[in-house]
Amino acid sequence: MKVEELLARQGAWLSPKKFDGTIISSRLRLARNIRGVAFPGWAGARESASLCEEIRNTISSVQALRDAEFLHTGDLDGLDKLVLHERQLLSPELMERDNGSGVFITPDQRIVLMINEEDHIRLQVISPGMDLMKGWEMISSIDDELEEVLEYAFSPELGYLTACPTNVGTGLRASVMMHLPGMHLMKEIDPMIRGLNKMGYAVRGISGEGSEAFGNMFQISNQMTLGYSEESIIQSLTIIVDEVKNHENNARDQLMDDKQEYIRDYVGRSMGVLLHAHLLSSKEALDLLSAFRLGLEIGMLSGIQIPQIDELMLLTQAGHLQKIEGKVLSPDHRDRARARVIRERLKDALMY
Amino acid sequence: MKVEELLARQGAWLSPKKFDGTIISSRLRLARNIRGVAFPGWAGARESASLCEEIRNTISSVQALRDAEFLHTGDLDGLDKLVLHERQLLSPELMERDNGSGVFITPDQRIVLMINEEDHIRLQVISPGMDLMKGWEMISSIDDELEEVLEYAFSPELGYLTACPTNVGTGLRASVMMHLPGMHLMKEIDPMIRGLNKMGYAVRGISGEGSEAFGNMFQISNQMTLGYSEESIIQSLTIIVDEVKNHENNARDQLMDDKQEYIRDYVGRSMGVLLHAHLLSSKEALDLLSAFRLGLEIGMLSGIQIPQIDELMLLTQAGHLQKIEGKVLSPDHRDRARARVIRERLKDALMY
Numbered sequence: 174m175k176v177e178e179l180l181a182r183q184g185a186w187l188s189p190k191k192f193d194g195t196i197i198s199s200r201l202r203l204a205r206n207i208r209g210v211a212f213p214g215w216a217g218a219r220e221s222a223s224l225c226e227e228i229r230n231t232i233s234s235v236q237a238l239r240d241a242e243f244l245h246t247g248d249l250d251g252l253d254k255l256v257l258h259e260r261q262l263l264s265p266e267l268m269e270r271d272n273g274s275g276v277f278i279t280p281d282q283r284i285v286l287m288i289n290e291e292d293h294i295r296l297q298v299i300s301p302g303m304d305l306m307k308g309w310e311m312i313s314s315i316d317d318e319l320e321e322v323l324e325y326a327f328s329p330e331l332g333y334l335t336a337c338p339t340n341v342g343t344g345l346r347a348s349v350m351m352h353l354p355g356m357h358l359m360k361e362i363d364p365m366i367r368g369l370n371k372m373g374y375a376v377r378g379i380s381g382e383g384s385e386a387f388g389n390m391f392q393i394s395n396q397m398t399l400g401y402s403e404e405s406i407i408q409s410l411t412i413i414v415d416e417v418k419n420h421e422n423n424a425r426d427q428l429m430d431d432k433q434e435y436i437r438d439y440v441g442r443s444m445g446v447l448l449h450a451h452l453l454s455s456k457e458a459l460d461l462l463s464a465f466r467l468g469l470e471i472g473m474l475s476g477i478q479i480p481q482i483d484e485l486m487l488l489t490q491a492g493h494l495q496k497i498e499g500k501v502l503s504p505d506h507r508d509r510a511r512a513r514v515i516r517e518r519l520k521d522a523l524m525y
Numbered sequence: 526m527k528v529e530e531l532l533a534r535q536g537a538w539l540s541p542k543k544f545d546g547t548i549i550s551s552r553l554r555l556a557r558n559i560r561g562v563a564f565p566g567w568a569g570a571r572e573s574a575s576l577c578e579e580i581r582n583t584i585s586s587v588q589a590l591r592d593a594e595f596l597h598t599g600d601l602d603g604l605d606k607l608v609l610h611e612r613q614l615l616s617p618e619l620m621e622r623d624n625g626s627g628v629f630i631t632p633d634q635r636i637v638l639m640i641n642e643e644d645h646i647r648l649q650v651i652s653p654g655m656d657l658m659k660g661w662e663m664i665s666s667i668d669d670e671l672e673e674v675l676e677y678a679f680s681p682e683l684g685y686l687t688a689c690p691t692n693v694g695t696g697l698r699a700s701v702m703m704h705l706p707g708m709h710l711m712k713e714i715d716p717m718i719r720g721l722n723k724m725g726y727a728v729r730g731i732s733g734e735g736s737e738a739f740g741n742m743f744q745i746s747n748q749m750t751l752g753y754s755e756e757s758i759i760q761s762l763t764i765i766v767d768e769v770k771n772h773e774n775n776a777r778d779q780l781m782d783d784k785q786e787y788i789r790d791y792v793g794r795s796m797g798v799l800l801h802a803h804l805l806s807s808k809e810a811l812d813l814l815s816a817f818r819l820g821l822e823i824g825m826l827s828g829i830q831i832p833q834i835d836e837l838m839l840l841t842q843a844g845h846l847q848k849i850e851g852k853v854l855s856p857d858h859r860d861r862a863r864a865r866v867i868r869e870r871l872k873d874a875l876m877y
Contacts, residue, residue: 435804438864441803445796
């Protein structure tokens with residue numbers, strides 16, 4: 174099964190080669206639509222199905238997608254969809270759809286092209302660490318290739334036309350996933366979110382739109398695309414991310430200076446629970462793994478590599494867990510399996 | 526210093542020879558007063574001081590107290606008093622007093638005689654495990670010896686006269702300290718306390734009168750002494766304790782049958798926090814040690830003996846902790862020292 178093959182490979186954005194303590198991954202997404210065809214939300218089932226096939230056939234020759242796997246949404250069961258969603262390879266919108274939509278995924282899982290999501294085309298590039306500029310070069314050149322074979326809906330005044338007005342213009346959303354346990358412990362998260370919202374940035378949890386922040390992971394992204402150039406969107410977000418990163422580092426310094434024993438306790442008891450609990454909810458696991466990751470970053474813990482923690486954060490999600498176990502599990506059984514997987518993977522952890 | 530010598534010895538009621546999973550210790554206490562002398566609460570300072578000396582000199586020849594150490598309350602600093610209180614060798618009432626009162630303590634710490642507490646004499650015998658009948662024989666024979674040299678305030682109608690009406694009659698309070706984590710987990714503690722209160726029994730926490738229940742430790746004792754013989758007080762309490770013990774065992778059986786993973790999780794994460802926390806409050810430490818003790822009792826944990834846990838429950842109390850560290854510590858520093866002592870002592874713990 175194709176999804177199993179994907180699962181067996183680690184996404185490039187979890188690659189240990191590029192690693193930053195605070196910045197997990199950078200993501201760029203373009204929304205595009207085909208001229209003269211109704212947006213997916215308005216199109217009938219038959220119209221959507223034929224457009225999906227047409228786009229699929231047209232772009233399968235595009236250089237960047239040559240080795241990509243295409244998955245029909247209608248061929249995926251709920252668990253497949255959940256797993257892909259947990260890897261950021263399938264949006265919540267596309268999880269709800271079945272026939273007439275689908276997704277291209279490259280073997281390294283960095284490039285994703287969804288057909289008939291909210292827009293006809295959603296193109297996404299994810300990179301490990303802070304890499305918006307290179308990501309932008311990559312997504313932009315794929316977009317150019319696509320534009321050679323597809324006729325985009327484009328207005329000289331407005332730019333690219335999209336189903337939702339917030340995407341009109343560049344159709345670009347740039348986002349960066351950050352790990353901010355220091356700011357969490359210093360109670361600086363809420364003020365940070367309020368401040369960024371006022372400046373036109375969205376801050377979301379690990380699972381995308383509207384999701385609660387689990388594991389101190391936050392996605393910061395631009396809200397508006399109309400009236401800004403792609404480069405200015407990326408430059409502004411880069412500055413914002415840099416600022417948040419400084420805040421996080423300051424918070425950690427302050428904690429290490431004034432509350433070292435408190436941090437040691439926070440890291441230690443999180444490790445203790447991870448190593449010895451037999452029931453762990455998804456939220457608790459992510460929160461504890463976040464503390465564990467902080468422990469590794471500041472050198473209080475060893476024996477485990479940070480990418481192993483990032484992988485565990487993914488593997489202990491409901492979908493991945495059930496894929497690993499090879500069966501559908503009730504929430505209770507998931508909590509048990511999650512605790513077991515974590516105990517096994519962290520058993521070599523050491524604390525100073 | 527005498528208190529240090531006491532600390533160096535383990536009290537007999539922590540002796541590993543006698544051990545019951547549920548019943549920690551049995552305690553008997555007699556309240557007695559000297560005929561024709563004002564109760565301590567009414568007596569002046571000089572009167573109290575001279576009575577204290579008189580009683581002390583008179584009874585130091587009594588066989589059972591021959592090797593006992595006598596400590597003047599006025600010679601004890603706050604920390605000494607706290608340590609003695611944590612060992613159940615000094616009552617809260619006597620902690621408040623200074624001159625004109627004191628306490629005899631035998632080397633094995635089983636027999637305690639307090640002078641000028643609420644009553645002129647408070648005699649106490651503690652035994653490890655369930656041992657009320659033998660304890661009664663012991664305290665009764667000491668009481669007989671005392672009665673040969675002291676003239677007790679006694680009324681043929683009422684029995685022994687005491688400062689507080691609840692002690693008039695036999696002057697006997699019998700109490701049993703029980704460890705009830707199963708009933709706690711099954712939420713059966715509050716109904717049990719309400720039921721026992723209605724039947725005339727008091728249920729208190731680990732540190733005596735009015736104290737909150739820490740570490741799932743509960744002292745069950747008779748409330749009334751007037752109108753009952755000593756033997757019937759002890760027999761009734763024995764029946765009650767037996768019933769509570771059955772309840773606790775049933776609760777554990779039910780948990781092991783229906784919620785084994787939940788217990789495993791409760792025991793496991795408690796062990797995890799004990800082994801890795803760096804800040805532990807007194808209440809949290811006792812609650813976690815209670816879970817750890819349950820783990821040992823039901824065979825989920827090994828590598829540590831139950832008496833070691835009971836000892837830790839004592840050693841991590843504020844007074845003992847400061848004695849071990851050799852200095853007065855702020856609450857923050859106590860939390861740190863407590864976590865360190867526990868980490869060191871439990872490091873060989875194993876979970877299946």
